[in-house]
Amino acid sequence: MKNIAIKRNKSSMNSDKLYVGIDAGSISVNCIVINDRREIVYEFPYDRHLGKVEERVSTLIESLNKEFGEENIQSISFTGNHGKKLSEDFGALYEFETISQVLGAIFIVPEVKTIISMGGQDTALLQINHSQATGNW
Numbered sequence: 001m002k003n004i005a006i007k008r009n010k011s012s013m014n015s016d017k018l019y020v021g022i023d024a025g026s027i028s029v030n031c032i033v034i035n036d037r038r039e040i041v042y043e044f045p046y047d048r049h050l051g052k053v054e055e056r057v058s059t060l061i062e063s064l065n066k067e068f069g070e071e072n073i074q075s076i077s078f079t080g081n082h083g084k085k086l087s088e089d090f091g092a093l094y095e096f097e098t099i100s101q102v103l104g105a106i107f108i109v110p111e112v113k114t115i116i117s118m119g120g121q122d123t124a125l126l127q128i129n130h131s132q133a134t135g136n137w
Contacts, residue, residue: 016072020064022057023100024049024082027120029056033064038107041068053082054089061090081121102126 017036022029031044042064049056064073077093078086079100087094098117105112106128115126 016069017074018068018072019074020061020076021100022060022076022078022083022086023080023097024053024057024078024086025080025120026082029053029060031060031064033068036074054086057082057086057090081119098124098126102128 018041019034019036020031021034022031027048029044029047029049031042032040033042035041044060047056061076075093076090077095078084078090079095079097081097083097084094086092097119101115101117105115111130113128113130115124115128117124117126
């Protein structure tokens with residue numbers, strides 16, 4: 001499998017602390033790298049893994065370590081259909097896909113009320129009820 005060309009967001013590279021999120025789904029691998037100010041440093045282009053998800057993720061992590069320096073990557077977290085197994089294989093964090101989607105949507109649009117998730121295996125409609133009393137959703 002070929003190496004991955006990584007495009008950096010130069011304005012967000014003032015931080016050496018980087019955090020990687022990988023969505024290893026049934027069809028594709030998606031990845032984002034953020035810094036400690038929660039700015040996007042790198043967004044991996046949509047990539048169909050063609051059933052070779054472990055190989056594709058290994059290549060991705062090798063490329064990220066080479067480009068950004070393994071010492072600068074503070075953590076890697078997985079989500080998606082293959083996320084649980086990969087998190088165990090790589091000794092990384094795991095978060096259930098729906099929780100990742102809700103938290104990500106709230107971060108981007110705090111007042112979000114509805115999320116439509118269309119994946120390779122399933123589709124979900126998520127309705128968020130923001131609780132004024134608890135501050136939770």
